Amino acid sequence: MKILVCVKQILDPEIPPRDFQVDPQCLEAVRGSASLVTNIFCENALEMALQLREQCGGEITAISFGSNSAEDSLRKALALKVDAACLVLNDLTPHPASSVVARVLAAGIRKLGEFDLILVGRESGDWGAGQTGGLLAEELHFPAVSFVDGISVEGDSITLQRQTDSGIETVTAKTPLLATITNNDQNVPRIPKTRDIMKSGRKPMTTWSLADLGLSANDLVGTTEIVDLYIPEKQTNCEYIDGDTINDKIDAFAKRIEDVIRTL
Amino acid sequence: MINIVSCLLPLFEFDRATEGLLGESQRLAKALGGSHVVVIAGHAEDSKVSAVAEYADRLIVAEHSDLTSYQPELCLSVLRSVCASLQPHAILLGSDTYSQELTPRLAHRLGGCSAGDIQSLAVVQDSIHATRPAYGGKAVAVLDMKTSPAVVWVRDRSMEVAVAGEPAKIERLQVEAENINTTKIVDRRSEESSGQRLEDASIIVSGGRGLDGPDSFEDLRQLAVTMGAEVGASRAACDSGWITHSHQVGQTGKKVAPQLYLAVAISGASQHMMGVSDAKIIAAINTDPDAPIFKHCQFGIVEDYKQIIGPLQEKLASSLS
Numbered sequence: 001m002k003i004l005v006c007v008k009q010i011l012d013p014e015i016p017p018r019d020f021q022v023d024p025q026c027l028e029a030v031r032g033s034a035s036l037v038t039n040i041f042c043e044n045a046l047e048m049a050l051q052l053r054e055q056c057g058g059e060i061t062a063i064s065f066g067s068n069s070a071e072d073s074l075r076k077a078l079a080l081k082v083d084a085a086c087l088v089l090n091d092l093t094p095h096p097a098s099s100v101v102a103r104v105l106a107a108g109i110r111k112l113g114e115f116d117l118i119l120v121g122r123e124s125g126d127w128g129a130g131q132t133g134g135l136l137a138e139e140l141h142f143p144a145v146s147f148v149d150g151i152s153v154e155g156d157s158i159t160l161q162r163q164t165d166s167g168i169e170t171v172t173a174k175t176p177l178l179a180t181i182t183n184n185d186q187n188v189p190r191i192p193k194t195r196d197i198m199k200s201g202r203k204p205m206t207t208w209s210l211a212d213l214g215l216s217a218n219d220l221v222g223t224t225e226i227v228d229l230y231i232p233e234k235q236t237n238c239e240y241i242d243g244d245t246i247n248d249k250i251d252a253f254a255k256r257i258e259d260v261i262r263t264l
Numbered sequence: 265m266i267n268i269v270s271c272l273l274p275l276f277e278f279d280r281a282t283e284g285l286l287g288e289s290q291r292l293a294k295a296l297g298g299s300h301v302v303v304i305a306g307h308a309e310d311s312k313v314s315a316v317a318e319y320a321d322r323l324i325v326a327e328h329s330d331l332t333s334y335q336p337e338l339c340l341s342v343l344r345s346v347c348a349s350l351q352p353h354a355i356l357l358g359s360d361t362y363s364q365e366l367t368p369r370l371a372h373r374l375g376g377c378s379a380g381d382i383q384s385l386a387v388v389q390d391s392i393h394a395t396r397p398a399y400g401g402k403a404v405a406v407l408d409m410k411t412s413p414a415v416v417w418v419r420d421r422s423m424e425v426a427v428a429g430e431p432a433k434i435e436r437l438q439v440e441a442e443n444i445n446t447t448k449i450v451d452r453r454s455e456e457s458s459g460q461r462l463e464d465a466s467i468i469v470s471g472g473r474g475l476d477g478p479d480s481f482e483d484l485r486q487l488a489v490t491m492g493a494e495v496g497a498s499r500a501a502c503d504s505g506w507i508t509h510s511h512q513v514g515q516t517g518k519k520v521a522p523q524l525y526l527a528v529a530i531s532g533a534s535q536h537m538m539g540v541s542d543a544k545i546i547a548a549i550n551t552d553p554d555a556p557i558f559k560h561c562q563f564g565i566v567e568d569y570k571q572i573i574g575p576l577q578e579k580l581a582s583s584l585s
């Protein structure tokens with residue numbers, strides 16, 4: 001089984017709101033002191049790929065489209081022992097539209113060869129557009145299944161488990177297939193060993209420019225464009241329930257809850 | 265002719281979500297001086313089809329013998345075929361997982377553009393602008409949808425409902441589909457459907473990583489039963505395996521709209537709060553007075569939850585009985 005995992009490097013999405021600022025000119029978040037991390041759903045996808053390889057063998061390639069620093073995310077994937085890593089350098093806009101990302105990834109994937117299974121995070125922790133996986137499937141003419149949190153393989157038959165509004169679904173499919181990945185308690189990313197992190201720095205990595213993929217500026221015009229970005233104003237004044245004893249506090253708290261419930 | 269399409273999927277419910285979706289399409293059609301076309305893909309109950317007719321200028325039921333329930337590739341192919349002939353300016357879908365997965369693929373097949381979790385749509389100098397959260401709810405982004413059709417899934421439940429009018433005539437269409445057998449949903453299991461769906465619950469008690477494990481969720485359940493509430497959770501609690509992911513509330517979990525949301529040992533990360541932005545009253549129990557959750561709360565208590573939820577349950581049990 002040849003598995004490809006798409007990996008995106010993003011600004012740490014868990015920085016507290018008080019440290020978050022946007023640049024009104026560039027229409028993106030100000031980096032500030034935030035670190036760059038691998039998008040969590042890409043890590044969940046990588047974890048599933050590693051588990052699949054443990055079960056049925058095969059090869060894992062990680063690909064990322066990003067700036068030079070995205071190499072760190074790929075090095076981390078190499079430390080987790082993916083077989084190959086490929087960086088497509090973004091020398092154009094800092095935050096390309098999903099349609100552009102999908103087109104670039106598709107070009108990179110075609111150049112890398114054929115894959116049976118492509119795993120993409122369901123969305124990213126920065127823009128959270130959630131479009132890239134579906135668009136990539138269309139670029140490659142792959143069937144796709146979204147919100148997947150479990151995969152098992154037998155020959156060229158794949159059985160997927162996925163999360164929907166109403167519960168869990170089982171989907172059967174054949175390769176080639178693209179799946180977008182969501183989190184559950186089975187795909188929590190493993191931590192690479194220090195020794196493997198050290199070694200990952202020396203592993204080979206393919207780096208391509210957009211020109212190497214035969215893409216021109218025209219191919220890289222997005223179908224959507226961000227025209228405004230702002231921090232919503234929203235502040236509620238919290239009444240901290242107080243009291244002389246904890247029992248008084250609980251009484252007052254219970255009273256408030258009771259009042260709300262009685263209005264229903 | 266300017267067409268704005270609402271897509272309804274097989275076996276859709278005529279609920280608050282559908283009403284919100286139809287409402288937003290109606291408003292957009294009006295703003296563009298176009299008509300609102302509702303496309304129902306696959307099998308739907310007659311009563312629901314006629315209910316929808318009152319909100320549409322045109323109503324097309326796109327039938328295919330295999331589309332008795334949702335299948336991704338088949339549904340996509342049917343929708344593409346019907347929408348291509350309508351040449352719509354925009355196509356709106358709901359916030360359910362099926363609609364979410366169809367959105368980018370349908371857009372690509374029609375040569376359009378796509379976006380999700382749209383809070384509102386506006387027409388600005390002939391182009392469609394879509395407003396959505398970004399950076400896990402810390403920011404709001406406005407997108408210019410540059411290619412036609414703009415295919416979006418919207419936050420249907422929080423959108424204003426549609427206005428009824430003269431019912432549209434029901435057009436039934438047999439649709440051919442291609443490449444449809446590559447994937448197949450073979451089993452659907454609904455989880456713990458003892459109570460209400462979280463999305464429909466009017467009271468929710470939710471637990472986070474500050475709890476002490478799965479047993480604490482049992483205590484929360486007790487409290488929830490007393491309050492007539494459903495149980496929710498943060499991603500951290502779900503990832504710890506304390507409760508299944510069907511209970512996860514947030515950006516990548518359920519979007520809920522209760523009258524009361526009680527957050528227990530949840531810090532209030534923006535991604536979590538994205539799921540509760542439509543809650544009327546939020547209350548919290550947390551040991552940290554500076555936890556971000558208190559910025560979203562009407563009232564809260566700074567204490568160890570272990571000291572609170574037992575006595576709270578007893579008090580509520582007697583006062584509410």
Ligand SMILES: Cc1cc2nc3c(=O)[nH]c(=O)nc-3n(C[C@H](O)[C@H](O)[C@H](O)COP(=O)(O)OP(=O)(O)OC[C@H]3O[C@@H](n4cnc5c(N)ncnc54)[C@H](O)[C@@H]3O)c2cc1C
Pocket residue numbers: 013014040123124125126400471472473474475497498499500501512513514515516517518528529530531532533534535536539549550551552555567568569570
């Ligand atoms: C792309 C992306 C999507 C995400 N989607 C979601 C999502 O859908 N839903 C979601 O919830 N998260 C989501 N997250 C994760 C989110 O950023 C937070 O990590 C998560 O919500 C934290 O969960 P928590 O509040 O339970 O844990 P923590 O942040 O660890 O908070 C625990 C809280 O418990 C309090 N506490 C500790 N002990 C006690 C005690 N004894 N009594 C009372 N209080 C106590 C602490 O003071 C703290 O405030 C997402 C993240 C990313 C990057």
